[in-house]
Amino acid sequence: MKNTMQSPEHGSSESPLTLTSLTEALRDQEDRLLPCVHCGFCLPACPTYVRLGDENDSPRGRLHLMKAVVEGRMSPKSKAFQTHIDRCLGCRACEPVCPSGVEYGLLLESAREVASKAGGMSFLSRALMGIMARQPWTNWFMGWARIFRWTRLPKLIARIIPKLQVLHPFRFGLAMLAATSETHLKSFTPKSSKNEKEKNDIIQVQPKGRVALLEGCVQSGLFSRVNRATERLLQVNGYEVVTVTEQGCCGALHAHGGATDSARKLAIANLKAFDSDHFDYIATNSAGCGLALKEYGHLLEHDSKHSKTAYAFSGKVRDISELLTMSNGPKVGGSIPMKVTYDAACHLCHGQGLLTEPKDLLKAIPNLEIIDLPGEEECCGGAGIYGITHGDLGVSIGEDKVNAIKNTGVDLVATANPGCIMQIGAGLILAGSTITAQHPIELLDESYRRAGYYAE
Amino acid sequence: MESLPKNLARDLKNIVGSKWVLTDRDRLLAYESDGLTAYRSIPLAVVLPESTSQVSNVFKLLSQNGIKVVPRGAGTGLSGGALAEPTSVIIGTSRMNTILELDADNRRAVVQPGVINARLSEVASPFGLYYAPDPASQSACTIGGNVAENSGGPHCLKYGVTSRYVTGLTIVTYEGQVLQLGGLGRERGSYDLVGVFVGSEGCFGIATEVEVKLLPKPEAVQTLLAIFDRIEDAGRAVTSIMARGLLPAALEIVDGATIRAVEASVFAGGYPADANAALVVEFDGIEEGLGADVQKAVSDCNNSGATEVRSAATSEERQKLWQGRKKAFGAMGRIATDLLVQDATVPRSKLPEVLLKISEIGDRYDLNIANVFHAGDGNLHPNILFDRSDSEELEKVELASTEIMKLCVAAGGTITGEHGVGHDKKSYMPLVYGIEEMKAMKKVKTVFDPHHGMNPGKVLPADI
Numbered sequence: 001m002k003n004t005m006q007s008p009e010h011g012s013s014e015s016p017l018t019l020t021s022l023t024e025a026l027r028d029q030e031d032r033l034l035p036c037v038h039c040g041f042c043l044p045a046c047p048t049y050v051r052l053g054d055e056n057d058s059p060r061g062r063l064h065l066m067k068a069v070v071e072g073r074m075s076p077k078s079k080a081f082q083t084h085i086d087r088c089l090g091c092r093a094c095e096p097v098c099p100s101g102v103e104y105g106l107l108l109e110s111a112r113e114v115a116s117k118a119g120g121m122s123f124l125s126r127a128l129m130g131i132m133a134r135q136p137w138t139n140w141f142m143g144w145a146r147i148f149r150w151t152r153l154p155k156l157i158a159r160i161i162p163k164l165q166v167l168h169p170f171r172f173g174l175a176m177l178a179a180t181s182e183t184h185l186k187s188f189t190p191k192s193s194k195n196e197k198e199k200n201d202i203i204q205v206q207p208k209g210r211v212a213l214l215e216g217c218v219q220s221g222l223f224s225r226v227n228r229a230t231e232r233l234l235q236v237n238g239y240e241v242v243t244v245t246e247q248g249c250c251g252a253l254h255a256h257g258g259a260t261d262s263a264r265k266l267a268i269a270n271l272k273a274f275d276s277d278h279f280d281y282i283a284t285n286s287a288g289c290g291l292a293l294k295e296y297g298h299l300l301e302h303d304s305k306h307s308k309t310a311y312a313f314s315g316k317v318r319d320i321s322e323l324l325t326m327s328n329g330p331k332v333g334g335s336i337p338m339k340v341t342y343d344a345a346c347h348l349c350h351g352q353g354l355l356t357e358p359k360d361l362l363k364a365i366p367n368l369e370i371i372d373l374p375g376e377e378e379c380c381g382g383a384g385i386y387g388i389t390h391g392d393l394g395v396s397i398g399e400d401k402v403n404a405i406k407n408t409g410v411d412l413v414a415t416a417n418p419g420c421i422m423q424i425g426a427g428l429i430l431a432g433s434t435i436t437a438q439h440p441i442e443l444l445d446e447s448y449r450r451a452g453y454y455a456e
Numbered sequence: 457m458e459s460l461p462k463n464l465a466r467d468l469k470n471i472v473g474s475k476w477v478l479t480d481r482d483r484l485l486a487y488e489s490d491g492l493t494a495y496r497s498i499p500l501a502v503v504l505p506e507s508t509s510q511v512s513n514v515f516k517l518l519s520q521n522g523i524k525v526v527p528r529g530a531g532t533g534l535s536g537g538a539l540a541e542p543t544s545v546i547i548g549t550s551r552m553n554t555i556l557e558l559d560a561d562n563r564r565a566v567v568q569p570g571v572i573n574a575r576l577s578e579v580a581s582p583f584g585l586y587y588a589p590d591p592a593s594q595s596a597c598t599i600g601g602n603v604a605e606n607s608g609g610p611h612c613l614k615y616g617v618t619s620r621y622v623t624g625l626t627i628v629t630y631e632g633q634v635l636q637l638g639g640l641g642r643e644r645g646s647y648d649l650v651g652v653f654v655g656s657e658g659c660f661g662i663a664t665e666v667e668v669k670l671l672p673k674p675e676a677v678q679t680l681l682a683i684f685d686r687i688e689d690a691g692r693a694v695t696s697i698m699a700r701g702l703l704p705a706a707l708e709i710v711d712g713a714t715i716r717a718v719e720a721s722v723f724a725g726g727y728p729a730d731a732n733a734a735l736v737v738e739f740d741g742i743e744e745g746l747g748a749d750v751q752k753a754v755s756d757c758n759n760s761g762a763t764e765v766r767s768a769a770t771s772e773e774r775q776k777l778w779q780g781r782k783k784a785f786g787a788m789g790r791i792a793t794d795l796l797v798q799d800a801t802v803p804r805s806k807l808p809e810v811l812l813k814i815s816e817i818g819d820r821y822d823l824n825i826a827n828v829f830h831a832g833d834g835n836l837h838p839n840i841l842f843d844r845s846d847s848e849e850l851e852k853v854e855l856a857s858t859e860i861m862k863l864c865v866a867a868g869g870t871i872t873g874e875h876g877v878g879h880d881k882k883s884y885m886p887l888v889y890g891i892e893e894m895k896a897m898k899k900v901k902t903v904f905d906p907h908h909g910m911n912p913g914k915v916l917p918a919d920i
Contacts, residue, residue: 035789038493040532041596044572053504053550053570054478055531061486068485080482097595099721099786 025110025260026070028302032107033070035100036063042094042104047379047397048087056084059094059104066111076118085115087393089386090256091346091379096353105291105351106298112258122389124169125257132217132249133262142221145177149222154178155429168395169388172426176388179425180222183412183436185446188338208238209280211323214270216289217249218418226418229445230285230320236453237329239281246273250284252292253384255299267296268306276313285320285441287345287417291352293317319348320441321357321416330360334450335367336443339410343401343424344376345417346383358416361440365447371408375400380415382423402427405435414440458542460501464521468503471513476504476551487546490531490538491593491785494796494844494853495879499526499540506551508626508634508664515662516632518545524912525630527658529570529601532593534785534797535878537605537657537914544912547662549600555579556665563670564623564640569600569663576668585670588615591874592782603663606655608874610706610781611738613832615671617874619654624667627653627660630909639667652900657876658911660904674740677705678750679768679777682757687711687733687827691807693760694735694831697753698804704753707832708736708781713791714828714839718780721787725780726773728764735762735831736781784828785839792824792841796853796880798860802869804834810867814838814860821856823849835873836864861887877915885917894920 026033042059043049049058056065065081068074074081085108092105131137148154155178161171211234215227231241251266270293274282284290292299297311324330342359349355355377362370381397388394401424405413413428415421416439425437448454460468460479468477478484479501488496500523505511518525526540528548540546552568555576559565560583567576573594577586590609591597597607603625608617624639636642638650653660684690690709697704710718712732719729727734735757739749750767757765768774788795802810811827814836818825826839838860842849861871861884871877871884885894898920902908 034793037786037789037793037795038489038491038531039593039596039786039789040491040530041593041783041786043530043596044575049550053476053548053553054483055486055548055550056478056483058486060531064486065482068482074482074485078482080480080485084483096722099718099723099783100789101721102789 025113026066026107029107029110030070032103033063033067036060036102037100038064039099041097041099045093045097047089047091047093047381048393051393051396056080057087062088062111063102063104063107066107069111069114076114082115082119085111087390089346089379089381089383089397091383092350093346093377093379095350106295109255109258109260112256113260114258116258121258124385124389128385129254129257129259129262132253133266135248138217138221138249142217145222149177149181155181158426158429159432165391168391171430172388175426175429176422177222178429179422179437180418182225183438183442185336185338185443188336188411207240208327209240210242210278211239211281211283212242212244212274212279214250214282214284214286214289214293215247216284216286216418219286219289223418223421223439226285226439226441229441230283232454233320233324233330233441233444233448234283236448237324237331239323242279244274248273250289250292251299252288255292255295256384260299264299264303267299267310271296271306271309271313274313276309276316279316281323282313282317283320283323284317285416285439287319287347287351288419290317290319291347294352319352319354319357319416321348321354321361325357325360330364330444331448331453332364332366332451333444333447333453336365336447336450337367338412339369339371339408340412340414340443341371341373341405341408341410342376342440343373343380343405343413343415343420345415345420346379348416349377358414358440361444362414365443368443368447371410373404373408373413375404380420380423380427382417382419384419398423398427402431402433406431406433410435412443413437414443416440458500460545464517464523465501467517468501468514471517472503472505472510476506478502487528487531487540490528490533490536492534492536492539492796492878492880493794494850495536495539497539497541499544499546500542502546502548504548504551508628511547511628511662511664512632512634514547515628515630519630519632519907519909522909524909526911527600527604527662529598529604530572530596532597533601533605533876533878534799535872535876535880537876537878537911539879541913549598549662552600552664553598558583560585563672564667565670566624566665566667567599569598569603569666571599573597573599573602580670581673584673586673587668588621588671589618592785594782599666599668600663603654603666604656604658605874605876608830608835610708610778610830612874613707613830614703614705614740619651621669622650622654622666623669625650625653625663626665627663629661630905630907653904655876656901656904657878657915659901659915661910674705676743676746677738677740677771677774678746679774680737680750680753680757681727681766681768681777682735682737682762683728683731683764684733684735684760684762686761687811688808689761690733690735691811691831693757693762694807695805696756696760697737698832700752700756702749702752704737704749704832705740706736706738707830709827709829709831710734710736710781710784711827713824713826714784714788717787717790717826718784720790721783723779723783723787725777727780736777781828788826788839788841792843794842794844796840796842796857797875798836798838798840798857799872799875800836800861800864800869801873802834802836802864802867804832806867806869807831807834810836810863813863817856817859817863821852823852823856825856830873833873834869858884879914882913882915882917885915891920
């Protein structure tokens, strides 16, 4: 076997890499691989194994592939390693069921790094990561996306494109963009609206802390309304919110996709932008970004210059639901008489262990009927752009989620990650459903508006 | 390395679909072992059919070409039962995972072999029913695998093992013949071939449909946790609880090393981390009278030297206690890179003595042995911890294992309680059975599998 090759996605790096150095990222993680005793308890938790039945598509099988690469029994260029590592959703549903506590998510990132260095990555992934790594490009891209969304054409076109395999990525991509539109909740107004405009004084006692908000790329580009709502909710619940201007992409997309070097660069830029000494908390409202920030410590653990700061930074990161539910929060808002269900974003429930907190936000809304979603902790198939890149499988995972939501008979589904809102929303649009997907924050924000917490 | 002839691979793909035939060596690595990783061997191919007719056609093709077959469920087995030689093809049941029928009125269900044990109980739960056999791996293991191994579990002390619950089978033999054994309306009045097939460790054929009995969920359940300074004391408590005629649903002992591994995991059961032994006692049945049994068990524990006895107040607490017990094997990964979970039984009264001797064996070979086991029926599970990369240690593990087996047999026990003989323990068979008895077993196998194409190298020693 030829032992030298070029790094395909880092054009600047000209130095030939040997197979040995390719596997280094994984070898560094060997201690994390060893606790797997092959018990198989993770198999039924894995969305890809459950659907495909091939153990290479199970967490245990993928760990076995990683071990084989570390042991030199398999080339990272091998089709098996490339295919099955790529096919993982990264949902981490295997982590909470693992008695040995294997840190699968961290291992996957190293495996993706090794796989992409050895085999490259898809044009679409490279393009997206390239855009997200440069703030002006992100702004430009999101600007056009917003204009296109404003024309309402994405939804229209997505629904009339024929259901052909070759057109799927295009069709689904348009539906994902359409799913980022705001849902107007006006029709869900209480019949007697006497209390609606009642003014509530915001009594500021001791602030609960200074909070800096991560704006995020997709979040600020397509869901800036969620960011503004987040700030309002934090203020009403007694936090001081500070704007950090120099921040950029969190690097989650890059880390999950195997572009670990880019992820590290983005992380270091954010460490500089958010001088964490100045804040009590760094808040996020995107499950994926939040988990990435909480793992900056790990991402930079071998970087002697930044690792200490990174761990300190990660220690201050909180999901918005954590902050709002702290010390008897959140404040109860105004009535929204509608039926909703909650879908647990993987990187919140499996990645950050937050399942009840986001639901508690919804419980602070009077007259909001919350219906349990069967399989709420199962991945929706979002996983970045999995729905576009993994045609058949992504569609099948997405359809199961959409059907479960439709069966609850709700008006709206709340989920706390932009990728999941887009994935589920797109699935609902293409299924011709009137149910929309929204961030729980938007509902609570509307509820606070109705309660008169905001001076209007 | 052996490889599957191209035309055969093509024909297999024509039967099950090209996605479901794995022949690439790198994709076969994941199938090189089951839950027992001490032995590894890469199979010739893996085939994943989805129906009885596909299984039958795959068998016909393979048997005509003289290729041997190893069945595999979820690969959670601990005796190397799904270990495939480089010349064998694995038939996996992972895609046959449908519950075909749930007949709540008659408390029966018909399932495909790849259905996960715990899922059957989940689906039956709204009807007030459950599937009784509960191996510790029930969240992952399959009914088909349970049939092959005649699996038990903590609650088989009161409820019995798999064979008590399987009433009918559709099986496919190595020649591809489909047979209906037992089943609705044919349970009696013939040779009990269902009984013969259950526990045959994949050596007779593959069950592609399994009819099982479901039980009504018990009206009330009470669970106790007793803590001991010495594991022998916990063993004594077990003996006295059983000797006075009580019949708990489960009696489980977890030793100190195991407690510490599990308590460090996400499945922490709330066991005191400094305890040397814990005994879980569970009673179930009708509400009345349960309290009296519990009281008697509490006093037995106290009289045997328990330092603390507490009872699970809520069903969440009870679940937690059980998680702590059932996830013990996986949690061992926290304290060792490899482990061999042994499985043997001894008469209950011999438990304290045998446990002491096992710990002596561990000391002699300088191996850590953790114990977590079904004490009520004397079913021991010594977990020998080791590092596979250390070949000297691996050798010691085998020697210690053999000594433990001999010890249990000498105490009047046998070499397996529920994990099966598989590959790991066939060399111990002569400790328990004579040549003629093993030959009789082989004759029974030959009835189902005249060409000896099913699960080669399992259960019986090669020279039989």
